[in-house]
Amino acid sequence: MLAxxxxxxxxxxxxxxxxxxxxxxxxxxxxxxxxxFQTSVYLLYITPGKLIGGTAPILSPAYTVYSNPLPHVLILxxxxxxxxxxxxxxxxxxxxxxxxxxxxxxxxxxxxxxxxDDEARESH
Amino acid sequence: MAxxxxxxxxxxxxxxxxxxxxxxxxxxxxxxxxxxxxxxxxFAIAIALFLQVDxxxxxxxxxxxxxxxxxxxxxxxxxxxxxxxxxxGMAAIVLPYARGSIEREIPHESHYMFYAMLGLCLTGLxxxxxxxxxxxxxxxxxxxxxxxxxxxxxxxxRRALTAAYQYLIMGSIxxxxxxxxxxxLYLMTGTLNLADMVPRVAVIExxxxxxxxLAFISVGVSLKVALFPLHQWLPNAYTYAxxxxxxxxxxxxxxxxxxxxxxFYFTVFGDNFVFGKLPLPEFMLILSLFAMLFANAIAxxxxxxxRLFAYSSVGQIGYITLGLSFDSVHGVGASIMHLFNHGVAKxxxxxxxxxxxxRMTTRQAAPPAPTFERIAGLSKAMPLTCFGVVLGGLSxxxxxxxxxxxxxxxxxxxxxxxxxxxxxxxxxxxxxLAVAYVWRFVEAAYFRAPPAGRETGKEAPFALLIPGWLLxxxxxxxxxxxxxxxxxxxxxAQQLVHSGN
Numbered sequence: 001m002l003a004x005x006x007x008x009x010x011x012x013x014x015x016x017x018x019x020x021x022x023x024x025x026x027x028x029x030x031x032x033x034x035x036x037f038q039t040s041v042y043l044l045y046i047t048p049g050k051l052i053g054g055t056a057p058i059l060s061p062a063y064t065v066y067s068n069p070l071p072h073v074l075i076l077x078x079x080x081x082x083x084x085x086x087x088x089x090x091x092x093x094x095x096x097x098x099x100x101x102x103x104x105x106x107x108x109x110x111x112x113x114x115x116x117d118d119e120a121r122e123s124h
Numbered sequence: 125m126a127x128x129x130x131x132x133x134x135x136x137x138x139x140x141x142x143x144x145x146x147x148x149x150x151x152x153x154x155x156x157x158x159x160x161x162x163x164x165x166x167f168a169i170a171i172a173l174f175l176q177v178d179x180x181x182x183x184x185x186x187x188x189x190x191x192x193x194x195x196x197x198x199x200x201x202x203x204x205x206x207x208x209x210x211x212x213g214m215a216a217i218v219l220p221y222a223r224g225s226i227e228r229e230i231p232h233e234s235h236y237m238f239y240a241m242l243g244l245c246l247t248g249l250x251x252x253x254x255x256x257x258x259x260x261x262x263x264x265x266x267x268x269x270x271x272x273x274x275x276x277x278x279x280x281x282r283r284a285l286t287a288a289y290q291y292l293i294m295g296s297i298x299x300x301x302x303x304x305x306x307x308x309l310y311l312m313t314g315t316l317n318l319a320d321m322v323p324r325v326a327v328i329e330x331x332x333x334x335x336x337x338l339a340f341i342s343v344g345v346s347l348k349v350a351l352f353p354l355h356q357w358l359p360n361a362y363t364y365a366x367x368x369x370x371x372x373x374x375x376x377x378x379x380x381x382x383x384x385x386x387x388f389y390f391t392v393f394g395d396n397f398v399f400g401k402l403p404l405p406e407f408m409l410i411l412s413l414f415a416m417l418f419a420n421a422i423a424x425x426x427x428x429x430x431r432l433f434a435y436s437s438v439g440q441i442g443y444i445t446l447g448l449s450f451d452s453v454h455g456v457g458a459s460i461m462h463l464f465n466h467g468v469a470k471x472x473x474x475x476x477x478x479x480x481x482x483r484m485t486t487r488q489a490a491p492p493a494p495t496f497e498r499i500a501g502l503s504k505a506m507p508l509t510c511f512g513v514v515l516g517g518l519s520x521x522x523x524x525x526x527x528x529x530x531x532x533x534x535x536x537x538x539x540x541x542x543x544x545x546x547x548x549x550x551x552x553x554x555x556x557l558a559v560a561y562v563w564r565f566v567e568a569a570y571f572r573a574p575p576a577g578r579e580t581g582k583e584a585p586f587a588l589l590i591p592g593w594l595l596x597x598x599x600x601x602x603x604x605x606x607x608x609x610x611x612x613x614x615x616x617a618q619q620l621v622h623s624g625n
Contacts, residue, residue, distance in 0.1 A: 014304075021293060030293060038300050044307050071310075074259050078303065081266045085296050088270055092277055092289045099282035108286055115283075 006047040013040035025105035027096065031089045038082040045071040045078070131176075132185035132198040135169045135208065136251045138162045139215075143243035152235035159239040160219040163246060167216040170208035174612075177205040184256070192256070193317035199256030202616035203460065207253045207383050210464050214375040214471055215246045217591045222368035224587035225478050228485045229366040230278050238278060242372070244271040249380045258306045258316045258392075261384065262299065265348070269295045272377060276365040280490040287360035294347055294357040301344030302384075308337035309392075318392055329397050338398070341388050348381035351445060352415035355438040362434035363493075367478020370430060374437055375471030379463045382444055389448070390456070390620040399451035408449035413550055415442025420557035424564065429477055429494040432561055433470065436520060439554060440466045446547075447535050455538035457617035461609050462531035465602060469519035469528060472595030476512045479584030479592060496564065501574030509584045510569045512596045517562030519599045522555050527602040530610060 013036055020033025049071035057066045093103055100108050127134075142162035146155035177183060177200050185198040200208075219242065230238055248268025255261050273295070277288035310316055312333050313324035328334045343354075350358040358378075362370045389398045399405045416439050423435035440462070447459030477494055480502065485491045492498055503510040519528035532551065539547040583589065602609050 018297070021297065027289065034293060034296055038296070041300055041303055041307065044304060045310075048311055070316075077259070077263055081263065081270075081299075084270055085266070085292065088273055089289070089292050092273070092285055092292065095277065096282075096285045096289060099285055112283055112286070 006043060010040050010043040010047070013037070013043070027093045027103040027105065028090075030105075031086060031093070034089065035082065035086050038078070038085070042075045042078060042082075045075050128172075130185075131169050131173055132183060132200060132254060133187065135166055135173065135212075135254060136198075136247055138166050138169075139243045139250065140247040143240040143247065146236050146240040146243060150236055152232065152239070155236035155239040156219070156223055159243040160216075160223075162243060163212065163215040163219050166246070166250065167209075167212040170205070170212040173200055174205045174209050176200075177202060193315050193320035196260050197256040197317055197319070198254050199319060200254065202612060202619050203386065204253045204383065206460065206464070206612040206616060207380065208250060210467055211246070211249045211253060211376045211380060214372060214467065215242070217594060218242075218368050218372045218375075218471070218475070221371070221475055221478075221588055221591040222366075224585055225368045225482055226278075226366055228482055229280050229491055234278070238275070238366075241271045241274045241278075242369075244268075245275060245372070249376055252380050253383055256318050258309065258318055258321070259303075260316075261318075262303045262306060265299055265302065265384075268377070268380070269299060269348075272369075272373065275369040275373075276361050278369070279364040279366050281364045281493075283360065284364035287357075287364045291357040291361045294354075298344045298347030298354075301340045301347070303344075305337040305340030305342075305344060308333045308340065312337070318387070321392055322394070325392055326394065326397075329393055330401075338388075338393055338402075342385075342404075345381055345385045345388065348378070349385060349445075350378050350381075350438055350441060352411055352419055352438060352442060355415070355419065355441075358438060359431050359434040362437070362474075363428060363431040367474065367481060367491075370434075371471045371474035371478065374434070374474050375467040378437065378441060379467050382441070382459075382463055385445075386448065386456070386459070386620065390623070394623070395451050395621060399449070405449045405451060408445050412442040412446035412449060415439055416446065416550065416554035417442075417557070420554050420561070424557060424561045426561075427495050427497075429496070429499065429565065430474070432564075433473055433477070436558065436561060437466075437470055439558070440470070440520065442554070443532070443535060443551070446551075447538060450538045450542055451621060452538050452541060453614065453617045453621050454534050454541060455617075456621050457610070457614040458531050458534035458538055460613035460616050461534060462528075464609050464613070465519065465527035465531045465599070468595050468602070469516045469526070469599045472592050472599060473513055473516040473520075475588070475592035475595065476509050476516070476584070479588035480506055480509050482588055483582065483584045496568045497575060499565075500568050500572035502569045504574065506583050508589055508593070512589075512593055513569075514562070514566060515596050516599060517558075517565060519603070521558040521562055525600065525603050527599045527609065529603055530606050534610070 017033045017037025017040060021030050024030055049068040051065055051067050054065040054067040055063045057069050097103050100111055102108055139162045142159045145158050149155050183200040186192055187196040187198060226235060226238055245268050248264045251264030252261055273288045273292045277285050312328045313321050315321050347354045362374060419435050420439035423432050426432035426435060444459045444462050447455045481491050481494050519526035522528040522532035536548050536551055
């Protein structure tokens with residue numbers, strides 16, 4: 001259990017994030033879940049790249065154990081992607097709040113349905 | 125010439141640069157010119173690359189001259205050179221259309237951002253197709269996805285916002301699943317280059333991380349493909365997005381995701397493993413049948429034309445995955461052909477409907493939803509638009525003489541090769557469902573009287589009619605002359621199916 005500590009944390013964050021996305025109706029909370037889910041992937045990549053006692057990959061006779069730098073670089077990109085997704089999600093939430101006056105999924109759906117009913121009545 | 129060597133890089137970089145330039149100009153006119161020029165140039169490059177691959181077989185381009193497998197490699201074979209032509213060609217046709225169409229849909233001051241987003245979306249889609257690097261594929265996927273969310277949210281109806289939000293959540297889950305899968309592959313093989321991965325994946329594919337990678341990638345890509353039952357985001361997104369965006373996405377976005385699925389299944393994991401040793405063909409067959417029958421049936425009962433054709437897209441994706449599940453040259457060839465043929469026909473239909481909506485839009489008001497009541501008797505006011513939609517519909521049904529017939533013919537051929545006659549029946553039934561929803565359009569547009577209040581409008585604006593009709597003519601052309609589509613698709617299938625590992 002302890003040997004797989006980082007893996008356990010990774011999977012916990014992953015599942016917790018997915019759970020929040022599906023279980024919460026608040027658009028902000030959903031985004032929190034999404035961020036948590038994406039963050040867990042950063043750990044998935046980075047932890048295997050780190051060797052205990054390893055240094056940055058600098059060629060020197062003094063060091064023999066190196067950490068793999070590639071996962072870190074990849075995750076830098078993934079963090080940028082995660083930040084932009086979150087920013088865009090929040091921007092959309094602001095616009096939704098302006099248009100609907102709510103950020104609760106069920107209230108928004110109810111508003112949409114009432115509009116659809118009106119449209120149907122108009123056309124008949 | 126030195127420049128000719130760098131065509132694979134320019135293919136992606138031109139639209140990529142066009143986006144920030146469009147933002148810098150902050151005006152609709154220059155932004156439109158820059159992004160359209162980039163799209164046209166990248167279409168020309170795609171054709172040049174297609175011909176080059178046709179002649180020489182394979183192009184490998186080391187990005188920044190960092191040699192693969194360490195650097196990022198752009199790798200072109202029959203399959204993705206064909207896809208590049210589809211994606212960049214659709215962009216080249218949709219952009220001139222967008223200029224006229226967004227006039228009534230998007231406030232004038234944000235037009236330049238619309239063009240920038242379309243440029244970025246094109247960049248991402250082309251990048252997914254051309255790259256030979258797994259992580260690069262993920263990054264391009266996110267570039268295209270994020271710009272797609274913005275484009276959908278630009279629709280005038282407020283439901284465009286919720287559709288974009290819903291797609292953002294689903295799409296990000298899908299992309300994250302893909303990056304988890306790629307992470308497992310990287311951990312097990314130590315490489316991100318797809319070609320370099322192939323022999324190493326062959327060793328580990330049956331291990332648990334290998335299977336987990338396959339599972340995560342399958343689910344993630346299927347979300348982007350909108351494979352039934354992961355299609356929930358699609359109908360709303362296509363319905364409420366601006367017309368030009370609906371057309372561009374319907375023709376390219378799901379198709380590029382399907383390309384990624386083919387790439388991972390047939391190249392990286394190898395079809396002998398994915399379809400030979402795992403129960404995936406059966407699984408895919410069942411999902412495809414559900415898509416073909418259910419989604420097409422749901423389409424019949426839609427009131428809004430855009431939503432009807434969105435559900436029809438989900439159904440048509442079923443044909444494509446059905447072809448893949450056969451794992452034969454004809455089956456996979458039919459899928460690749462149908463990618464192209466359906467993209468062209470569905471793009472045309474959305475463009476034409478958008479033209480009709482634009483004509484029905486009065487100044488300042490939000491564009492009306494194209495419901496059956498509104499389009500009643502439309503053929504008298506807009507004969508060309510209606511006739512075009514009908515021809516596109518015939519291609520969706522698969523009537524001989526249209527492109528849809530050719531791909532369906534190969535699909536039926538593949539089913540018969542497998543001795544699965546009942547599948548031929550299923551394809552027929554789903555085609556009949558398509559007949560039903562196309563007939564609903566014919567009935568409303570040609571046989572119903574126009575609603576009393578509607579002024580007898582004119583034909584859709586020509587700037588919007590011509591791009592749609594160009595695609596309709598392409599549909600008819602590829603229905604008669606199959607040397608380009610069938611030739612390229614079968615060649616690509618030959619390269620993919622049972623290629624050794």
